[in-house]
Structure formats: structure tokens, C-alpha cells
Amino acid sequence: MTPVELSRTVLRAVRRAVDEGELSVAVPQRAVVVPPGPGGCGDYATNIALQLAGAAGQPPRRVAEILQQHLARTDGVADVVVTGPGFINISLQGANAAALTREILRDGTAYGHSDALTGEVVELRIPYDVRAEVVADALVRIVGSQGGRVEVDHREPVNLRPVPAPDDPALLGPDAARWALLHPAAHDRPRITADHLVQRESNxxxxxxxxxxxxxxxxxxxxxxxxxxxxxxxxxxxxxxxxxxxxxxxxxxxxxxxxxxxxxxxxxxxxxxxxxxxxxxxxxxxxxxxxxxxxxxxxxxxxxxxxxxxxxxxxxxxxxxxx
Known part of the structure; x- marks a missing residue:
């Protein structure tokens, strides 16, 4: 189940709760599902209960517990846990080989893309540094794959400052240079060495x-x-x-x-x-x-x-x- 499908599943759970008289709210047009944050669990989490609590006239956690029961009965969902003030954490069942393969072949290179961040604008303020530029460029596409938009600017205070490369990565060529800058975590210093060019399994x-x-x-x-x-x-x-x-x-x-x-x-x-x-x-x-x-x-x-x-x-x- 992709994030888009899970978002629709969450909305169906809201609709069932409304139809059964458990909630009195207008069903929203979309439900944001994202990887769980600190204190969360499972594969994805949604704050839909916090979003609906005011209109429902019930505490967010109670709304989450109502939706939890409906989600737990959904095909493809292995477990649903409510954490914090009302975050719903969802674990998915293992993939069916034929269905998963068919889904990937249908979506091709766009498999995994979703609209989870639709309407969200991410502002990246970066220094004039080659690694920061490459990371920001990759994030434009990655955030875009989830429906969001990235705006990149060079101004203070910066909010994206990966550890700079110790040497000029351009000597590696475009693909190896990008990999050398993107593969390490932002807090790790990248290695700009010929190891990125060798044609063997160690690379x-x-x-x-x-x-x-x-x-x-x-x-x-x-x-x-x-x-x-x-x-x-x-x-x-x-x-x-x-x-x-x-x-x-x-x-x-x-x-x-x-x-x-x-x-x-x-x-x-x-x-x-x-x-x-x-x-x-x-x-x-x-x-x-x-x-x-x-x-x-x-x-x-x-x-x-x-x-x-x-x-x-x-x-x-x-x-x-x-x-």
C-alpha cells in the first residue's frame, strides 16, 4: 500500500465513522500520512484526529481511537496504535508479490510518488557551497515526488548546511561526484576519492x-x-x-x-x-x-x-x- 492509497484508506475510515454516527464532521479532502516522528511507531503516521477534533467536539485521542477501530479492520493494515495526544500510527502487512510487482510495473520510475506534501512549500536557505547546492537540487526532486515544492535561496540564516567536501568533486565526473556528495549523511564529511569510480562490488x-x-x-x-x-x-x-x-x-x-x-x-x-x-x-x-x-x-x-x-x-x- 502506497502513501496515496493509505491516505485514501484513512479518509474511508473517517467516512465510515461519520456514517455510523461516531463522528459528526465533514470528511476532509485529503489525509496526510508521513513516516512516524519521535515517539511514533509503525510504517506511517497521520494527525487526522487532531485535525478533526475541534469540529467533532471530542478530544483528539478519542477521535483517534474511533478511527483506530475502523483502520484495524482494513485489508493491508497489520496494526494501528494511537500515541501522544492523538497521532495514529499504522503498520502495513507484508506485500503480496504479484500485486506489488504489478503496481511497480504500472507506475514505473514514479513508483512511491505521492501527494502527501501537496501544498507544502519547503524553504531551503543554503550557503554558497557545492555540496549544499547538490543536496538542495536532489531535495527539489525528492520533495516534488511527494507533491511538495522546494524554494532554494542563498541567505542567512541558513537551514541546510551539510559538511562541505574536502576537495573539488568535479574531478570524479557528474554522476560519481553527485553520489559522493549525497550518499553520506549531511553531518558526515564526504570522501572525494577515486574509489567512487572503480567498477567493482566495493563501490x-x-x-x-x-x-x-x-x-x-x-x-x-x-x-x-x-x-x-x-x-x-x-x-x-x-x-x-x-x-x-x-x-x-x-x-x-x-x-x-x-x-x-x-x-x-x-x-x-x-x-x-x-x-x-x-x-x-x-x-x-x-x-x-x-x-x-x-x-x-x-x-x-x-x-x-x-x-x-x-x-x-x-x-x-x-x-x-x-x-
Whole structure:
């Protein structure tokens, strides 16, 4: 369930509570769902109860408890917990392989995008520094993927000041330079070294781009063998990949809400490692004929490729078809 779908689920819970006479409020047009803040839990949280409490004439926590009962009975929701004055924290059930794969292939590189931040304007005041510029540029796209808008300005007081690079990153070339500046957390000093250029597994950027290129190669090889992807059930050896793909919308939402493009970069490394671990079993071996299992694995691999390409694009980094 994506943030957009969860937002609609929350609104349906409000509507049911109104229809059953538990709440007397106008159903809002949207419900904001974001990663939980300090003291929260689960995958997402919403402050809809605090928003409705005044009109309902009830304490926010009571409104949250009413909605909690409706949300807990919703397909795809594993648990609902009320915290603080009335924040609703929602944990989602594990992803169904076929449904998740179909959703990603439908959305392509826009998988995980939502309207959770629609109407929100983020003001970034940054110093004249190359790393700050690159981080702000990535945040323009990441926040935009959640429906928000970023305005960047160079004035005091600054509110985004990542640790500057010790050397000129331009010597690494555009893609490696951006990765070197975006992959570390803002409070960590980036390494501007040739390690970002080596074509081996020790280089996280190489693993991410290589994993994407391999998914594209699998599609070409499958076409040569005469079969196409078809979402379906996959075996336990795909569980880790399935889990990280299902987590992608939450990671994107958190990166936008917390202004942390580094969390997206690290997530892409996790996705790449999960992809590379299963690629050897995607295509038939030897005289083996393509089966429904092969088609389902191929579909999941293509979905992973879309997630990698979409994530790299948000960071401003190219996702090559061949590597």
C-alpha cells in the first residue's frame, strides 16, 4: 500500500465513522500520512484526529481511537496504535508479490510518488557551497515526488548546511561526484576519492548502477528466449527483494519529510544488493523451459530495475542500460 492509497484508506475510515454516527464532521479532502516522528511507531503516521477534533467536539485521542477501530479492520493494515495526544500510527502487512510487482510495473520510475506534501512549500536557505547546492537540487526532486515544492535561496540564516567536501568533486565526473556528495549523511564529511569510480562490488554506486543494467539485460535475454514477464508468486529466495521494494514508498516519504537524500541513496544500495543476490535464478538454465515462476521472477526483477532507475533519477544520477 502506497502513501496515496493509505491516505485514501484513512479518509474511508473517517467516512465510515461519520456514517455510523461516531463522528459528526465533514470528511476532509485529503489525509496526510508521513513516516512516524519521535515517539511514533509503525510504517506511517497521520494527525487526522487532531485535525478533526475541534469540529467533532471530542478530544483528539478519542477521535483517534474511533478511527483506530475502523483502520484495524482494513485489508493491508497489520496494526494501528494511537500515541501522544492523538497521532495514529499504522503498520502495513507484508506485500503480496504479484500485486506489488504489478503496481511497480504500472507506475514505473514514479513508483512511491505521492501527494502527501501537496501544498507544502519547503524553504531551503543554503550557503554558497557545492555540496549544499547538490543536496538542495536532489531535495527539489525528492520533495516534488511527494507533491511538495522546494524554494532554494542563498541567505542567512541558513537551514541546510551539510559538511562541505574536502576537495573539488568535479574531478570524479557528474554522476560519481553527485553520489559522493549525497550518499553520506549531511553531518558526515564526504570522501572525494577515486574509489567512487572503480567498477567493482566495493563501490556502492557501481553496485546500484550495475544491478539496474543487469535487470535490463535480463529483459533482453528473456526476449531472446521467447518469454515475457508476468507478475505472480515467487519463492522464499525472493522475500528480501520483495520487502525492500515494498519499503520504497516509505523511504521516499521519509527522505522528503526529513530532507535526507542520503537515506534514499542507502536504500538504493540495499535494493541493488537484494537484486544481485537473486539474478542468477531469474532465467531458465540449460535445457530448462520458461515457466510461470521464471515469468514472475523476471517481472519482479524488472520492477526492481524501475525502482533503481527512479531513485537514481531523483538523485540526479544516470541509470545506464548497459554497464
Amino acid at each position: 556502492p554506486l557501481f553496485r546500484v548502477r550495475y544491478a539496474h543494467a543487469r535487470t535490463r539485460a535480463l529483459s533482453r535475454n528473456a526476449a531472446d528466449l521467447g518469454f515475457t514477464p508476468e507478475p505472480g508468486d515467487v519463492q522464499e529466495d525472493m522475500a528480501a527483494l520483495l520487502a525492500v521494494l515494498a519499503d520504497h514508498p516509505r523511504v521516499l516519504a521519509r527522505a522528503a519529510a526529513q530532507r535526507t537524500p542520503d537515506s534514499l541513496a542507502r536504500h538504493l544500495v540495499t535494493v541493488a544488493d537484494a537484486v544481485l543476490a537473486v539474478l542468477p535464478v531469474v532465467l531458465p538454465r540449460g535445457d530448462e523451459k520458461p515457466s510461470a515462476a521464471h515469468r514472475a521472477r523476471l517481472a519482479l526483477a524488472e520492477a526492481a530495475g524501475a525502482v533503481l532507475a527512479g531513485g537514481l533519477s531523483l538523485l540526479g544520477i544516470d541509470a545506464p542500460q548497459h554497464l
